[in-house]
Amino acid sequence: MDENQSSGAYGTSSDALFDSLAAPLLVLSPDGTILAADEARLHAAGIVLRYAIGKNFFTLFQKDSDHSSDIELRSLKASLERVLHSKSVDKMPAQRYPAPNAAGQVVERWWQAVNTPLLDADGRLVFIVHHAQDVTELMEMRGTAEAQAEIERNYRTIIEQLRVADRALRESEDRLRFFRELEDRLFGSAHAADVMRTATAMLGTRLGASRCAYADVDEDGDRFWIRNDYTAPGIESSSGAYRLDLFGARAASDMREGRALVLVDVGAELTPLAGRDGFQAIGIAAIICCPLIKNGQLAAMMAVHQDTPRVWTDAEIALVKEAAERCWAHVERVGAEARLRDSEERLRLAVDHADIGFWDVDVVNDALIWPARTKAMFGIFPHVPVTMQDFYDGLHPDDREKTTAAFAAAADAARRSLYDVEYRTIGKEDGVVRWLAAKGRGVFDHEGRCLRVTGTVVEISARKAAEEALRELNATLEARVTTAIAEREEAQAALRQSQKMEAMGQLTGGVAHDFNNLLTPIVGSLDMLQRKSVGSERDQRLIAAAVQSAERAKVLVQRLLAFARRQPLQSIPVDIAKLVTSMGELVSSTTGPQVRVIVDAKPDLPHAKADPNQLEMAILNLSVNARDAMPHGGTLRISACAERIRPGHRSGLRTGHYICVSVADTGMGMDEATLARAVEPFFSTKGVGKGTGLGLSMVHGLVSQLGGGITIESRPGLGTNVELWLPQTQIFDQAHETSRERASFAAHGTVLLVDDEELVRMSTAAMLGELGYAVIEAASGEEAAQILAEGEQVDLLVTDHLMPGISGTELALSMRSSRPGLRVLLVSGYADIAGVDPSVPRLAKPFRKDELAQAIAGVAG
Template identity: 65%
Template sequence: MNDLVLILAPRGRDAAIAAGLLGRHAIAARICTDVRDLAEHLDEGVGAVLLTEEALVGANASEIAGWVAGQESWSDIPFVVLGNGSRTPRTVAATERLAELGNVVLLERPLHAEAMLGAIRSSLKARARQFEVRDSARLSAAQNRILALAVEAAPLTTTLEAIVREVETLSTFGVIGSILLLSEDGSRLRHGAGPSLPAAYKDAIDGIEVGPAVGSCGTAVYRKEPVFAADISSDPLWVDFRDLALAHGLRACWSVPITSVEGEILGTFAMYHSEPREPVATDLIIVDFVVRTAGIVIARTRAEDNLRASEARYRQIVEGADEFAIVSLDPVGTITGWSSGATRLLGYSASEALGQTGGLFFTPEDQAANVPAQEMARATAKGRAVNERWHVRKDGRRFWASGLTMPLAERDGGYVTIFRDRTAEHEAEAALRESEARLRFFGVLEERLFSAATADDAMRAAAEMLGQQINASRCAYADVDADNDRFWIRNDYTAPGIATSAGIYSLELFGPRAAAELRRGQTLIVRDVAGELGADEGRAMFQSIGIEAIVCCPLVKQGQLAAMMAVHQDVARDWSLSEIALIREVVERCWAHVERVGAEARLRESEERLRLAVENAEIGFWDVDVVNDLLIWPTRTKAMFGISADVPVTMADFYAGLHPDDLEATTAAYLAAADPVQRALYEVDYRTVGKEDGVLRWVAAKGRGVFDALGRCLRVAGTALDITARKQAEEALRDLNATLETRIAEAIAEREAAHEALRQSQKMEAMGQLTGGVAHDFNNLLTPIVGSLDMLQRKGVGTEREQRLIAGAAQSAERARVLVQRLLAFARRQPLQSVAVDIALLVAGMGDLVESTTGPQIKVVVNVASDLPSARADPNQLEMALLNLSVNARDAMPDGGTLRISARAEPVGANHRSGLSPGEYIRISVADTGSGMDEVTLARAIEPFFSTKGIGKGTGLGLSMVHGLVSQLGGGLTIQSRLDMGTNIELWLPVSATRAEGVPDHQRAAAGATHQGVALLVDDEEMVRMSTADMLAELGYAIIEANSAEEALRLLDSGTLVDIVVTDHLMPGMTGTDLALRVRLARPQLPILLVSGYAELEGIDAKLPRLTKPFRKDELAATLTSLLH
C-alpha cells in the first residue's frame, strides 16, 4: 500500500501536531528523527513526505535530492513543504532543488489544517494513480512474455516457473510464488513450480491431499474458492503444516484455485510472505493475472499432450469384437485409448475414461495391492500377462474377466489390455463348487444337530461349524427373553485368541438401530463398526466385546424375537451375500433342532408331570381290549378291587368285584359306552368288595369307547379314582346337617353369655369409677376424725363414760376407714406399696391369726411349698385380703369344718381358666368345706355390695375388694364352688424378679420412737393440717404450717430451716409432687413425706415416700422412722 506519510521537522512539537492531525483523519504517519532516518524508510510503501522549511537547511536538501535521484521508484514521491512565512535564500534553493526531481507542494504560512490535509490527500491519490499505471504496464508486459513461451511449446514446468518469477518481480513486498497441479483423480496436489521455495518445503508439500483443513492450497481446491491465511501461526487450516512453514520463514499464504475456461480446477497458485499480511488491491490484481495465465497454459499443454499420445496409440489398437474391451495405457498406466467394447463392458464413455489411471476398473483390493502395476511389469518382462480376476463397472457391479496385457512397440511405449466378461461361466463354476460345499456342510451339520441331546449341544455344534466354515472370529447362538429385551448367549465358538462372549445382555445396549432391526426380523449387517455406527448407536458396546464387523440373523416366531445367530469379526469385513444366506439358513435349521430337542424335553417333562399327577392324585387307569378280550389294570386299579399287583385279571374279576347293588347300573353304563350306536360316555360311581381283603370301597370311573371306520368297538379305556374318603365325608356331612339346629342353639347361648359378661364388666367399671371418687372424699373427712379420736384415747381425756363414747366413735371411724379401703380395692384405685413379698413367710405367719379369728370348731390347715418364689404385692393389703377370705369361709361353716390355705408356684399357659397372660405365677388357695354356692350366687359373687349374709351382717365388698386387689397387682382371681360341697378361691399373683427382704429393725421400733427437729407441714385442708400438726408435735417436732405449696416455697426460699417436709398431694395450684421436685432441686438431702387421700397414682413420683389418709399417730411415726433411716 502507498498511503504512509513520512514527517521530518526539526521541532518535535510541529511533527507531533502534524502526525496527530493525520491520525485523526485515518492517514498513517511516521515521524523521522533526521534525514538519514527519513532515507531508511523511503520506499514504495510511502505515499508522501511532509517537510518543514527548517528541515531543508544545510546539506539536508542536497542529500534528499540525491537519494530521490538515485532510486527510480522514489522519483515520483510527492513532497509537501510547510513554509515558515519568511523564506531565506537557502530554503528557497533547497525547495527548488527538490522540485527539479519530484513533485513538490509548498504551503505558505499562515497554515490551515484543511489546507495541509487537502495537500496530503491529493499527493496520496496522485501516488496511487502512478502505481496503478505502472503496475498495469508491467503486468501486460509479463503476460505477453509468458504467452510467447506457451506459443513456442515450451515445457509446462518452464512456463509455470516463468509465471512465478514474473510475480515475484512484480511484487514490492518480497513475495514467494508457488503453483501446485491437481492430480488426475482430483485427490492430491503435485509440485508444478516454485523456484524460490526451499527445496525441503517443496518436497514436503508435494502430493498433499485435497481436504477441508489442508493448509491454504488443499482447502482452496476443496472449497473451490480462494483461501487467505494472513497469519499461519494462528490459522486453524495450517495445524498440520504450521511447524513446517514457520521453520522455512513462511508466515502468510494466499491460495487461489487455477481453473480452465470450462471451470475445471487444474491446480492452485499460492503467494507466501515472510511476515503476517492481508492482501491489498494490487495483490489481487497480480493473483488474477497469474490464475488466468496459468489456467490457459496448463489447459493448452494438457490438451496437446493428450492429443499427441492418443493419436500415436490408436494406430496400434485394433478394434476387436464388441464383447472385448480394449484399453491402451501410457508407460505409467494412464488410460490413453478406450474401445466401444470397453464402454459397453465397463460403462465409462471414452471421455470419462481417458486420462484416468489403469486401476479405474480394478477392484479396490487389487488397487490397494498394486495389481495394475504388477500386470504391466509382467507384460514388460514376459511380453504378455494373462489374467483372470474380478473387475468393477462404473455402477459398482463386479464381473469376472479373462484377458491379457501386452506392451506397445512405439517410441513412447505403453500397454494394451484386452479382456472380456466371463462372469456367467465363473459364477456357474463357483456356484457348483459352493453348492457342493454347502451340501457337505449341511450334511455334517444335520448329523451333529440330530445327535445333540440338549438345546445347548445343538447351539454349540451349529456355532462351531458356522464359525469355522466362514472363518469368523466368533459365532454365537442366543435365546431372547419373552420381553424382547434380554438375550442369553450360553456358549459360543471362538477362533484362537478370541475371548468368549457368553453371558446375558440387554438388546438396548447395542443401540437403537440394532434393537429395531432385529425386532422387525431384519438381519443386522455391519461391515465396519467404527465407520458405520455412531457413538449413540451402540458402537462402544460392540467394540467392548471385540466386534468390528457383525452379521446377526434374528428368528421371529409369532411376532416375537425368539432367537439370534450372530457372527463376529474382530476386524472390518465385507460380508458376501452367500455368507449372509448361509448364516440365515443355519439359524433356521438350528432353531428347528432346538425346537425338536425342546419339544422332546417338554414331552418327557410332561409325561413325568402326568405320572406324578396321577400318582399324587391316586388315579388308576383301565383299558379293555374288546377284540382280544383283554383287561389291562395297573397296580393302583387292582388295589381298588382288593387284588394284589402281581395277580392277572380278566373282565370276570371286574364283574365279580362289583357290589351286588351296583352291578346292574355299572354293567349297563359299560355296554352303552361300547355300543357303536350310543357311544355314550362311561361315567359311574360304584362300590367294590375286595377280592382278597373284603374291604368295601367306592370308585369313580370314567371312559369312552374307541371305534374303527366300520363302527366296531376296538377298546374301552378310561380312569378310575378311589373316592371312599369322599363318600365317607359326604355321609358325615349328612349327619352333621341333622344336628345343625342343636349346634346353632348352643352357639346362641354362648353369644348371650358373652353379652352378659360384657354388660357385667361395664357395670363393674362404672361402679368402680363411682366408688373411687367417693372413697377419696371420705379419706379427707376421716383423717382429722381418726387422728383426733386416736389422740383422745391415748391421753385418756374425760370420764369413764366419755372414754367409752370416744372408743365407740374410734371403732366406727375405723370401720369407715376399712370400708373406704375396700371401696378403693374394689375400684382398683387403692394406693399400693408394691414390693417383692415372701409369700411362704406371709401365709405361714397368718396361721395363728386365722385360727383366733375362726374359732375352735374350724380346723385351719396351712400348706406352703418350701421353695416358693417371691411375688410382687402389697403385703398389708394381701394380708387383709386373705383375712377377709378366711372370715367368709368361717361364716360359710357355722357347724364347723376345715379351712385350708395353700400356696404354690404354677405356670400359666394360653387359654388358662384365670384369663391371665402366659407366665410364672404363685397360686394362693383358700378352700373351705362349707355350704358352697349355687350357679346364680357364684355368677354374682364379686359384684360390689352383693352379700348372702343378710342385712347388717356384711358390706358386700369382701370378694370385690380381693378381686380389685389382685387385678391391680397384675394377677387374677378364680372361684370354684358347688352347693353343699364347699368353695375354693384362688389368688394368682405374678412371680417377682427380685427376692423379698426382711422387715427392717427400725420399722419394729417405730411405735416407741420419738423425733426431734422442725417439720414443715403443708396442707390446704385446715382440719387435716391441725390434726397432723398435733401428731407431729407429740412425736417431738416443732411445727411450721403452710396452707399451700407456694407458701411453703416462700418459707424455704426465705431461709427457714426445717428437718422434714410433710405435704398433701392434691392441693389448689401446685401439687405436693411438684413441691417435692422443687425442694429436691434446692435441698436434695431434705426428707419429704407425701400424704394423700386421693386414689389415683398418676402424677405422683413413685420414688417419693407416701402415707395414705386417714392415719393414726403410730402409722405416721412408723412412716417417718422408715423415711429418716
C-alpha cells in the same frame, strides 16, 4: 457302513454325483443291486427308472431286455468280480448292445463301460459305479488313428469324471456325518444356550473359522446380543450388545429380508460408510451370517467369522445355512420342551393342590392306568400294579352297582354318556372308607368302538362329612336355637350382675375413701390423746376404747376396699392363725344358727406370704359359698396347718413349705362336670341373680399371684373342701425395731402439707409438729404450687392424692421437674392410684403418728 446306510447315503447324495458327470451311470452295491441310476442309461436299455431302483442289475437286464446277450452279461460279471477282488478300476472292452431308437426300431449300438470301486474310510468296498458311454460313431471309424485317439480321450475323460464323482461323493458323505453328529449332540441339549454353545463350537471347528457366534435380536430389529460364541485359540470373544445399523446398510438389509450375508474381504468390499469399521472393530475380515426370520421379523442370527480375508466355497456357505436352520429348529424344540415342562409343572402343582387324581382305562386291552394319588384313594401303595378288578373290588358294596352301570354307559357307543358319579371306596391296604367324585368320557374310533375311558377323580370325604354334619345341625336347629338363647340370656344376666358388682365396687370405694378422710383426724387425735395420757384413768379407758373402735373401723374400710377390688395386692408376712381366728368370729355372725362354725388353727403356725385384706375376703367368699351349699344347716370348718409339699403333690406346686388354709362344708357338693368348671369366671351354680360366678375365680387368681395354688375336693351329697396353699415366709422383728428406731429419730426441716380436708390437714399438721417439723399448710394443689413458685424453702412435700383441681400426683410430678431434690410423700384414702409412679412413697389413710413418722423416715432414707 451297512447296505441300508449306503443306500441312504446315496439316496441323499445321488443328485450331486450325477450333476458332476456328463455320461450316464449306475451305482451298484457289491452284490449288484441298483442303488441309484441315471435315467438316460436305463432309457437306452428300455427300462423305466422307478422300476429299476432296488433290483439286481443282472436279473433286471435279463428279464426286461429282449436284446441282451449272455456274452455281454458274462463280460460285465467278470469285470465286476475283478473290481470286487482288486478294488481297482476295470475298463471293459467296447461291446455291441441292441437298443431301440427314437422310432422304436432296434438298432445295434456300441458301448464303452468303466467299473469304478468306491471305498469307505476303512478301505472296504461300499459301491461300484458302472459308467457307460455310447461309442458307436467311434467304432464305425475303427482302424483309424483318430478313432483310437478319441477312444483314449474318452477313457481319460471317464476316469477324471469318476474322480470328480468320488470326491463329490466323499464330501457329501462327510457332510452327512457332520450333521448326524451335530444332531446327536443337539438332541442331548436341554437348554437353548447349550444348543448354541454346541452348534457354534462344532461349526467353527469344522470350518477352521476364527469365531462362530449366535445372537438374539431385540423386537426393534436393530439391537442384538451375542450370548454364545466359539473362538479359536488367541481370538477374543465377541459377546456383548450391538446395533445392526452400525454394520452398514447392506448387512442390515440382508438380515432383515432373510438373506445370508457373505463377505470374503471386508476391507475391500466395504467402505467406512458401508459398515467396514463395525466389522473390523470386532476382528471380522470375512463373514457368513445367516438370519432367522420369525413371524416376519428378524429374530436371531448365526455367523462364522474369519480374522483374515477368506473365499468361502458354495459348500461352506450351504453348510452354514443348513447348520443354522438345524440349530434354530433345536432352539425351538428346547423352548417348546421348556414351555411344556413349565405347563406340566403348573398342572402338577394345580393337581396336587386340588388333590385330583387321574385314571385311564384301555378298553381294548383291559388295562388300567392309575398314578400314585389315585391309588392312594383306593388304599393301594404307589408301587403296586393295578387292574380293573382292583377298581371293582375297591368299590363299596352299596355303590358298586351304580358305579359299574355309569362306567358301562360311558363306554357304550350308542349312549356315550358322561361318566359322572360319586361313590365310596374301601382301602385295600388300610381299610379306610373314602368318598370319591369321578368324571370322565369314552374315546371312540371312526367305527364307533370304544378305545379308552379316561377322566379325573377327587376325594370328597371332607365335603360328605360336612354335608352330614349340616344335616344333623338342621335336624337339631330348634334345640340349638333354644339353647343359644338361654345361654345368651344367662350371659347377659351375668354381665348385668358384673356391672352391678362394678357399680357397687365403685360406690364402696368412694364411700371408703370418704370414710378414711373422716377416720384420719379421729385416729390421729385419739392416738395423740392416748400417748399424752390425757384425763383420768376412766378417761384413758374411754380413749382406749375409742382407739380400738377406730382401729376396727379402719379394718372394716380395708375390707370394703378389698371387696370393691380397689386395693392392690400387698404381699407381706401374715399371721395366718390370728387371721383365721378373727375371720371365724366374722363368719359365725353371718351364717345363722343352722350352720355350726368350727375354727382350727394352732397359734404357733409359721407366717405365710399373703395380702391380709384379700385373704380375708377370699375366706369370707368361700364361707358364704359353703353356707349357701347347706340350706338346711350343717358344719363349716375353717382350718389352717403347715405342710411340706413334695413332688407329685395334688396341688402341682413346687417342692417347699406351705400353709394350707381350708374351708370345708357338709353341703350338697359338686359332680365332676361342675367341679371341672368351678374356677371359670362367671360360672355359677346359684342361678341367675344369685351369684356372680367370680368368687372362686378371684380366689384362684389371688393365690396364684402369691405363688401358691388351690385344690378343690367335692362329691355330690358329701360336701366340698377348698384348700388354699400359701408359701411360708419368715418375719423379722429386727426390721420392726429398726423402723421404730427410725421413727423415733428427731426430725427437723419444713414440710409443705397439702389436703383439701381441713380436719385431716389439722390433725396431720399436729402430728408433724410433734415430730419436730415446721409445717406450711395448703388447702389445694394450686395453693401449694403458688407457695413453691414464690421460692418458699421446703424439705418435704406431704400431699393428699385426690383433690379438686390439681391432684397430689400431678403436683408431685411437676415438683420433680422444677425441684428435683424435693422429697414427696403421697397420702390417700383410696388405695388405687392410677398413673402414679410406683417409686413414689405412699401412706394410706387413716394413720397414726408413728406410721407417719415411719413413712417420712422411708422417704428421707
